[in-house]
Amino acid sequence: MTTKAAFSPSEWELVLEGPPTAGLLVITASHGGTFRETVAMSKAYTEARAQHGESELLDEIVAEKPRMEHGKNIHNPEELRDQCLDHLSDVTELLEHKATAEERDDYRRFVLTVANKVAAAHRERGRQVTPAEEQAIQDITTALGTGGS
Numbered sequence: 001m002t003t004k005a006a007f008s009p010s011e012w013e014l015v016l017e018g019p020p021t022a023g024l025l026v027i028t029a030s031h032g033g034t035f036r037e038t039v040a041m042s043k044a045y046t047e048a049r050a051q052h053g054e055s056e057l058l059d060e061i062v063a064e065k066p067r068m069e070h071g072k073n074i075h076n077p078e079e080l081r082d083q084c085l086d087h088l089s090d091v092t093e094l095l096e097h098k099a100t101a102e103e104r105d106d107y108r109r110f111v112l113t114v115a116n117k118v119a120a121a122h123r124e125r126g127r128q129v130t131p132a133e134e135q136a137i138q139d140i141t142t143a144l145g146t147g148g149s
Helices: 009-027 034-050 056-063 077-098 101-120 131-143
Strands: none
Touching: 009 034, 009 056, 009 077, 009 101, 009 131, 034 056, 034 101, 056 101, 077 101, 077 131, 101 131
16 A cells, blocks of 8 residues: 655645546536635545545545645636646656555546536536536546546
């Protein structure tokens, strides 16, 4: 089992920032609902904590408060999107070297759960999930190396 101890402090920050990065990408994909979408992200962490014991790596991730350092030197939504997707690709590459296949799958599943909960948290333009949010989730899926879903 992979634990926090397997990572340097900067690597651990990278891992911790993955799920909220996905949430941010979906939040910024469409307008409106930011409060509900942020609450949905928190609920995803709470639900994951309730499943304690299924993955030691995931247990350590959700035990910490969601945080991220994105948004510095960002000038437009495209830069934010690119930075978020690059971050998720970097996390995926790091986990390829540090975590087991099962742990990588658990992590990807959790990141996508966060993204999907955020997308479904606020009805926009008569749709539960907007096309822009659907695209953001597809982009996240690709960045995580999981292919199409």
